[in-house]
Amino acid sequence: MQIVIASGKGGTGKTTVASNLAFVLSGKYDVTLADCDVEEPNLGIFFPCNPEVQTVQVEVPEVLIDRCVLCGTCGDFCRFGALAVLKERVLFFQNLCHSCEGCFRICPSDALQKKLVRVGEILTCRLSDSLVLVTGRLDEGDIRTTTIIRSVRKKVSPDPVVIIDSPPGTACPFIETVDETNLCVLVTEPTPFGLHDLSVAVNVLRVLRIRCLVVINRSDGNDELIEQYCTENELPVLMCIPFDFKLLNAQNTGKLISREDKEWYLRFSELGEKIMKYAREDL
Amino acid sequence: MAINKSMMVCIPSRGPTIEAKMDDRFGRAGFFAFFDSESGLVEVLENNYAGGSGGVGTKVVQFLIQKDVNVLIAPRLGGNADEALRSTGIKVIIQDPDISVQEAYNEWKKSSENNLS
Numbered sequence: 001m002q003i004v005i006a007s008g009k010g011g012t013g014k015t016t017v018a019s020n021l022a023f024v025l026s027g028k029y030d031v032t033l034a035d036c037d038v039e040e041p042n043l044g045i046f047f048p049c050n051p052e053v054q055t056v057q058v059e060v061p062e063v064l065i066d067r068c069v070l071c072g073t074c075g076d077f078c079r080f081g082a083l084a085v086l087k088e089r090v091l092f093f094q095n096l097c098h099s100c101e102g103c104f105r106i107c108p109s110d111a112l113q114k115k116l117v118r119v120g121e122i123l124t125c126r127l128s129d130s131l132v133l134v135t136g137r138l139d140e141g142d143i144r145t146t147t148i149i150r151s152v153r154k155k156v157s158p159d160p161v162v163i164i165d166s167p168p169g170t171a172c173p174f175i176e177t178v179d180e181t182n183l184c185v186l187v188t189e190p191t192p193f194g195l196h197d198l199s200v201a202v203n204v205l206r207v208l209r210i211r212c213l214v215v216i217n218r219s220d221g222n223d224e225l226i227e228q229y230c231t232e233n234e235l236p237v238l239m240c241i242p243f244d245f246k247l248l249n250a251q252n253t254g255k256l257i258s259r260e261d262k263e264w265y266l267r268f269s270e271l272g273e274k275i276m277k278y279a280r281e282d283l
Numbered sequence: 284m285a286i287n288k289s290m291m292v293c294i295p296s297r298g299p300t301i302e303a304k305m306d307d308r309f310g311r312a313g314f315f316a317f318f319d320s321e322s323g324l325v326e327v328l329e330n331n332y333a334g335g336s337g338g339v340g341t342k343v344v345q346f347l348i349q350k351d352v353n354v355l356i357a358p359r360l361g362g363n364a365d366e367a368l369r370s371t372g373i374k375v376i377i378q379d380p381d382i383s384v385q386e387a388y389n390e391w392k393k394s395s396e397n398n399l400s
Contacts, residue, residue: 075345081338084345084367091370093363096338 001279002162002181004210008197010168012187013217013241016251018165019046020258020268021275025161026131029276032159036177037167038120038136038148045254047133051123056136056151057116058099058144063090067111074103074112095143120148122155132159146176153177170197170204178205183279184212185238190223198226202233213278215271217241236278239271289321292391293352296384299327305380305387307358310339316384317350320392327384340364347373356387 005018015037022033035041044051061074061083068090075085082097083090094117104112120138127133136152138145145167153176156162164181167173178184184205188198198214205212214230216223219240230237241247247264250257257264295312297303306312311333317326332342340360344367347355355373358380368375378387 072345072349075342078338079335081335081341081363084341086345086348086367086371089370091341091367093338093341093366096341096363 001160002156002164002183003275003279004164004166004178004181004184005187006166006174006178006184006201007168007187008170008199008201009188009194012189012194013215014168014187015042015046015165016217016241016247016257017185017187017215017271018163019043019256020264021272022131022163023256024258024265024268025163025272025276026128027269028272029161030130030159032132032134032156032162034152034156034162034164035133035135036149036152036164036173038138038145038152039167039173041135041137043133043165044123044125044135046256047125047127048254049125049127049133051125051133051135054122054124055118056120056122056148058119058147059101059114060094060097060099060117061092061103061112062115063092064111064113065089067109069109069111071108074107077106078103095141099144099147119144122148122151124155145173149173149176170200174201175204175208178210179208181210183275184210185215185275186212187215187217188226189218190216190220190226192225195225195229199229202235211278213238213275215239215241218243238274239267289319290353291351292318292320292354292356292388293347293350294318294356294384294387295330295358296327299329301325301327301385301388302383305356305358305378305382305384307380309357309360309364310335310343312343315343315347316388317352318388338363341367344368344371344373347371354391356391 005014007014022031025031035043072085074083080096080098082093119142123135125133134156136148138148166177188194214235214237216226219242247257250260258268294316295306296314296316297306301316312330314327332339340363356376356378
């Protein structure tokens with residue numbers, strides 16, 4: 001069972017919801033918490049640990065200059081402009097390469113060989129008997145966000161209950177994170193910007209045929225904007241997180257509110273049970 | 284640079300004629316004007332890579348190589364295009380894009396003739 005916590009808009013509280021949700025659910029289930037926000041993973045802040053580290057590598061082309069006849073086929077083929085065939089040599093731009101492997105197939109002279117390069121890492125920590133944290137981390141300056149996300153998702157795919165913290169936005173990294181999961185919980189805030197990005201995410205999830213649920217964060221009690229949209233689109237609103245100093249203080253000191261505070265533990269447990277009920281319906 | 288042989292000069296253009304303003308982009312320029320310095324012939328071609336999702340700079344550099352370009356007059360270049368151009372031997376002249384393609388070419392021609400004499 002794979003449940004994604006996403007938002008569209010950044011900074012609405014995905015990580016807050018994902019971390020607390022995974023913590024409370026681990027009281028009852030074997031939970032894996034996966035950080036797919038690989039450009040800026042931060043679940044580790046709430047769960048400090050000494051992780052086991054695995055390197056993520058991809059294959060890129062290396063030109064065998066004694067075989068290359070400078071025909072230009074690979075340069076024409078590469079839609080990302082990663083190979084530039086000049087008069088005397090071929091230039092390779094690693095930061096443009098998407099590792100699609102097409103150039104290896106298209107080269108008529110068999111002049112490209114595969115070379116492994118590192119693009120990031122996966123950090124795994126066992127936090128308790130029933131909670132594991134798996135974090136994907138893309139190397140700074142690299143562009144292969146989706147490669148790392150795919151590696152994280154592959155690693156956690158056999159696990160029984162997986163809570164996935166999604167990257168913000170609704171482009172490729174989000175789609176790679178959410179595709180073929182069971183359920184997506186969208187964390188939003190009652191602002192026009194929050195509503196706009198929520199609706200974009202909902203539209204993407206419709207195309208992918210993934211059920212979505214909504215959590216409103218930073219609620220000041222005037223959430224009509226979001227509530228009206230959710231009613232019109234038949235989206236269940238599962239929880240409303242108000243402005244709260246206890247929550248704020250816990251967050252700002254890297255503490256998990258549901259571990260610190262009984263009341264918040266119960267609130268997130270209630271959210272967890274609702275989500276699990278919807279997730280079972282999908283299976 | 285002295286004109287001791289025929290030179291192919293390329294200038295990114297906003298329109299399909301040399302009266303158009305220079306395009307301030309390189310990889311995503313709308314058109315490219317190619318001037319043959321010896322014959323005086325000019326050809327303006329649409330940039331088929333302009334709408335690409337990424338890596339258009341290096342694509343255009345390969346296109347310029349196919350067109351046997353010797354000199355590129357452009358307002359600015361992206362990092363990848365710049366790196367590729369450095370390896371090609373194409374001379375890059377940075378030019379403020381506030382003038383037409385024809386004017387940019389004339390300025391280049393005048394200064395190269397001055398250098399010759």
